[in-house]
Amino acid sequence: MIEPLLLLTIAASVYALAAKDLLYGVIALSASSVFCAWLFYILHAPDVAITEAAVGAGVSTLIYVWVIKKTERRDSQ
């Protein structure tokens, strides 16, 4: 169960880095946080899992979306 979650986390993180549309990148980052939270739960750290889910997938996504709204949605490269 751990290996598929690790692979999903890495896949979501790589997509978040590679995405040209930054909004998609933020959503992928949020997904990778959710996979991480799941991993923490499996590894018997439910405290960290709750924090990761609430901060990583919730509040930080909102902050990134706000920043994208304030700046540019597309990567300039």
Add this chain to the structure above:
Amino acid sequence: MSRPDRNGFIAVISIIIIGAVLAPLLISEFAWPEKARNILSAEGNRETGAENLVSAIYLGYRAYDTVGETIVLLVALAGSIALITKAASAAEAGGQAVRPRDRATPTTLSSAAPNSAAPRARRSHTEIIDTVASKLAPIVLLFGLYVMAFGHQSPGGGFQGGVVLASGIVFIALGRREGGFGAIDPRRKFFAVSTLTAAEAVCFALLLGLVFVGAFGEGFTANPLPADGVVPPVAYIIAMNAAIGFKVASGVALLCVFMLGDMAK
């Protein structure tokens, strides 16, 4: 060297550095430290009253550090909110100078602008967000309260519960039909910006008060409740969890509500 080449080169270098940092941990024969762990699992519950050993550490043994962490969080939130409100007021002051020029260039749009501005502001506020956010909010708030209030027994605690509560408040801000995103209806006082500010201040004062109450016993942040008293010692941990939880909830929710209100403009 072209740009993709250079990025690949930097990636390889980063992986080598990370490997060099982690290798000693992976190949080390040195035994994991067990003494502190054994002391905690044997004495943690008895000494602090908290069944959840994470709570026993951060509110029992290391409460001073927790208070420092709370102060850091308060300063960070205050700074962010100051920046957001300053940027918003600067944009309002500068926007009046810029806006006529923007509207003057497309001549066909300038006549339709007053009509199209209002629906465009509301379009980002769909039925899905209204319904889901307002139905989900009470459940999220209840879960946040549970995580916060039972942090001494089950996984969770003030910080975790506080952030979950904050996301519940953000759901409420999203689900309010009138006033749009986060620009909370002025007729409703509950969860308004002024209420959240007051809650943050009161809870921080309460937390500092709890810290100083310990000075009547052994010292600052020490649990003042005797082990055999009428009130069990765990009540001190519950009270600190609640103060931290409501403080974090109001602070983070305040930041998010400011950002949502800024997005709606």
